[in-house]
Amino acid sequence: MAGQCPVRHDLNMFDSAFVADPYATCPAMQESPVFWSSDLECYVVTRYDEVQAVLTDHARFSNAATNVPVTPINPEAQRVLDEAEVWFRPNLTNADAPRHTMVRRWVADAMRPRRIRALEPGVRAWAAARVEEMVTLGTADVYEHLCFPLPAITGFTLIGFPEADVEQLKSWCDRRVVLTYGRAAGAEQVEVAENVAAFWRYTNEFVKSRLEEPKDDLTSDLIEHHLEEPEEFSLRDVAAVLFGLSIAAHETTTNLMTNGIRQLLTHREQWEALMADPSLIGNAIEECLRFDGPVIGWRRRATEDVEVAGTVIPQDSVVLMLLYSANHDPRRFDGAEAFDITRPDARSHLTFGKGTHFCSGAPMARMEMRVVLENLIEKAPGMRLVEDQVLDFVPNISQRGPRGLLVDFAPDRAPALA
Numbered sequence: 066m067a068g069q070c071p072v073r074h075d076l077n078m079f080d081s082a083f084v085a086d087p088y089a090t091c092p093a094m095q096e097s098p099v100f101w102s103s104d105l106e107c108y109v110v111t112r113y114d115e116v117q118a119v120l121t122d123h124a125r126f127s128n129a130a131t132n133v134p135v136t137p138i139n140p141e142a143q144r145v146l147d148e149a150e151v152w153f154r155p156n157l158t159n160a161d162a163p164r165h166t167m168v169r170r171w172v173a174d175a176m177r178p179r180r181i182r183a184l185e186p187g188v189r190a191w192a193a194a195r196v197e198e199m200v201t202l203g204t205a206d207v208y209e210h211l212c213f214p215l216p217a218i219t220g221f222t223l224i225g226f227p228e229a230d231v232e233q234l235k236s237w238c239d240r241r242v243v244l245t246y247g248r249a250a251g252a253e254q255v256e257v258a259e260n261v262a263a264f265w266r267y268t269n270e271f272v273k274s275r276l277e278e279p280k281d282d283l284t285s286d287l288i289e290h291h292l293e294e295p296e297e298f299s300l301r302d303v304a305a306v307l308f309g310l311s312i313a314a315h316e317t318t319t320n321l322m323t324n325g326i327r328q329l330l331t332h333r334e335q336w337e338a339l340m341a342d343p344s345l346i347g348n349a350i351e352e353c354l355r356f357d358g359p360v361i362g363w364r365r366r367a368t369e370d371v372e373v374a375g376t377v378i379p380q381d382s383v384v385l386m387l388l389y390s391a392n393h394d395p396r397r398f399d400g401a402e403a404f405d406i407t408r409p410d411a412r413s414h415l416t417f418g419k420g421t422h423f424c425s426g427a428p429m430a431r432m433e434m435r436v437v438l439e440n441l442i443e444k445a446p447g448m449r450l451v452e453d454q455v456l457d458f459v460p461n462i463s464q465r466g467p468r469g470l471l472v473d474f475a476p477d478r479a480p481a482l483a
């Protein structure tokens with residue numbers, strides 16, 4: 066029997082207190098498995114079982130809501146996007162079957178394990194050089210030197226973007242999440258829209274160049290599918306997949322690294338345990354994903370009236386799943402509030418989603434994080450967080466990680482003589 070849907074006014078995901086520590090809200094949010102948020106004007110699902118049920122019920126919860134801007138785009142920013150013709154039909158993250166099934170298969174094929182494995186030596190060499198550089202510097206921003214550029218370079222290499230363009234591409238990627246998941250002020254929206262427009266133009270030109278001259282990369286593989294089915298999968302669709310992929314591959318993995326390093330150094334005994342037994346790295350990555358994951362919320366839309374834990378979610382409603390809260394649900398994880406790299410069921414987190422849309426890039430993100438941790442353990446075992454630093458987060462409903470993390474890489478080294 067369905068009951069009255071509770072309403073909450075205290076989920077304020079754009080507040081500085083929330084972004085600094087969303088986990089403090091878990092007990093209050095989990096009081097009701099489903100509620101209506103007056104601030105976000107959508108249904109919110111908070112507990113593990115219910116979030117998992119929504120994620121995997123593809124018939125009754127569509128992915129169409131995934132990338133809809135949470136704050137309407139202002140006319141000036143919209144004009145910038147329109148001039149660059151930034152529009153495309155749903156292909157992957159925001160598509161449903163059967164279109165999703167077809168494009169996902171092609172993308173999965175283009176991201177085949179052999180291709181991801183082939184990226185690893187480059188990732189390893191690049192990460193090693195950056196860690197050595199930071200150790201030489203003494204104190205360094207691990208976000209700026211390592212966590213931001215590494216996933217960008219890796220993702221762009223997978224796609225096939227030329228190395229010479231990486232610096233330009235990285236600068237266009239800054240704060241992209243604001244436009245879809247944030248509550249940006251007018252001027253910031255316009256600035257980000259200009260970057261998005263430039264990136265979109267670049268991507269379309271790049272697709273045309275690969276059509277003329279294919280290479281061994283993901284883009285060229287997708288163009289082959291375009292040539293087989295030009296109507297169903299146009300060149301614009303190819304560009305749209307690259308566009309989405311570059312976002313999916315970048316911010317998320319950056320935040321996994323920065324959040325993970327922060328938690329490991331904050332819980333020093335866990336860092337020491339990892340150094341004592343590096344075979345724990347695989348499970349430590351899963352616990353980083355669970356405990357302080359890079360994706361805190363994800364959306365679906367109800368295709369019909371659906372009852373979830375006694376509340377009817379009406380057809381067409383947007384549903385926000387609080388992944389951070391599900392991952393800290395004490396009904397699912399013993400001692401959910403403890404960061405424990407030996408936790409036996411850490412891998413049950415929902416940070417990569419679940420079901421037919423489960424993250425296609427999970428193996429690549431795990432590989433990059435593993436390489437980073439291996440390098441840090443080997444080259445900077447004594448590293449420590451710089452104390453009392455104020456962390457800066459971009460307030461938004463989905464992606465979370467600090468835009469800067471100062472680490473002292475050689476705390477035991479004597480200061481240089483003046």
Ligand code: HEM
Pocket residue numbers: 120128157158159169172220223310313314315317318321359360363416417418419420421422423424425426427429430
């Ligand atoms: C720690 C890093 C990452 C996290 C936490 C993450 C998380 C997610 C989540 C939550 C979804 C949506 C799942 C759903 O709708 O049920 C997703 C989808 C996706 N991710 Fe990731 N992701 C990460 C890294 C990557 C990387 C590195 C790539 C690509 C190289 C990637 C590519 C994709 C793609 C293509 C999809 C769409 C899958 C589909 O709709 O079928 N992700 N990811």
